[in-house]
Structures are given as structure tokens and as C-alpha cells.
Amino acid sequence: MALIDPTNSSKAQIVLIPWDPTSPEHVERLVQQRIACGWDSECVESWRKAQESGKLNNQWIVLADSDPEKNAKLLKHSEMYPQEKEPLVDSANFFGGILRDIPSPQRTFIPIGHICLGPPSENYLNLGYVPKTEGFYWISIFYVSRALQGTGLGKTAIDTIENIAISEPLCAKTLGMNAINKVDPEREEKYKALDLVIPPFSNQDWYERRGYKVYKNVENLFGPKVDPTGKSWYWNAVFLKKDISH
DSSP: OOOOOGGGGGGOOEEEEEOOTTOHHHHHHHHHHHHHHTSOGGGHHHHHHHHHHTSOOEEEEEEOTTOTTHHHHHHHHHHHOGGGOSOEEOOOSEETTEEOOOOSSOOEEOEEEEEEEESOOHHHHHHTSSOOOTTEEEEEEEEEOGGGTTSSHHHHHHHHHHHHHHSTTTOOSEEEEEEEOSOOTTHHHHHHHTTOOOOSSOHHHHHHHTTOEEEEEEEEEEEEEEOTTSOEEEEEEEEEEEEOOO
């Protein structure tokens, strides 16, 4: 078992590399990570066209060479997810709907998560879940390897995305996202029925500690997941936002 010093969590360093929707290896890896995440593995195929058009801007979270514990973290990740130990090739020709220069020589990497930053979905806009205001951008499809949660990588990923958002060309004024409502009276019954592990912490709490504030509640947004008896279970959602303009 790889040992990671929790006192080094503030030193976690990452780079973001675009997901290549034309690469079978990239697509399969994203499916694997969404299965590990527990959500939306069935959506990956539909994300391919959205990524190619620039409606989706999904990126891999990759440990930087400068991370002092890169090797230990990769070992811990691959021990929990041995199917993810093979490196991917940085091969995306397009990102954000525009042509991208692939680094030469091409680099290989092992992603330990993924994150997306872009405009809110048309569905959320039409339903009134997000404001139709200039400079509002959306964080979604965010996952860090469960083997590495608690090592500071989630914080580093959000820090990185926020810095990208406030910079050109986006010059974002507000960032938003949604999460499972932390108030869930059915939690224990639901997770037991679905044979799922109850998350060790609330994503809503985590985002709120970073300054994101709840502005909308939506019932039964996430789901359904069907248990062996045929019962469908849903999760309520909170929508959060944070002013990041300077």
C-alpha cells in the first residue's frame, strides 16, 4: 500500500488535459471513472458530440511532475483501480470547439479524475435552474479518484478551474454547480437498498466551505436508481453559485 503524507495535501499539483472524444481509450477510461464515481456512466457516449462541438469542455485531472508525491499517489490509485493503470495519450485535436495544438512529442498520462467548465446546459437554462446572466459558467462532471480523496486534489482542481474561469477568454463573473442535498432523511435506507456506500462527506458542505452559496433546491433531480425490488430512488439537488469577479 502506498503511503501518502496528509501534511503534504496543500502541495498537491495538477495539470488539466482535454478529454479526446474520438479516442476509444479516452472514452473507455471516462466510462470507468464514471462507474467508480457512481453517476452517469451511461451518458459518456452522448458527451462525445458535445465535447467535439465545444458545448462540453471536459478535462482530465493529471498529477503534475512537480507534485512531491506523484508516484505514491499513482500507485495508490492503480491499486484501487487496476483497470486504469495504463497511460493515455494526449491526443485531442479540438478543445472548446476550436483547433488545438497537440504537444510534440505526444505525452502520456494517467488521469486520476476529471472536471468540466463551460456554459450552463440549455436544459438548465430553459428550466430556470440557472440565471441567464453574462459571465455565468458551470462546473460539472467533477470526480477525483476515491483512492486519493482527502489528499488536497479536489481543492487544487477547483482552485485551478476558478483561476481559468476568471482569466481570458472566459472572464467569468460567477461560477455555479449542483450537488446532492445534504439533508436526506432516506439516506441510510436508500444506500442500503441500492447496495451503495454512503459518501464519507457531503459535497454540498465542501462547496459551501469554499464560498459557494445555495440559491435553488430541486427535488428528485438525480436518479432514478432502481433497487433489486424494483423501487426507484431519487436524490434532491441544491444549486450553488459563487461570485468570482474582481
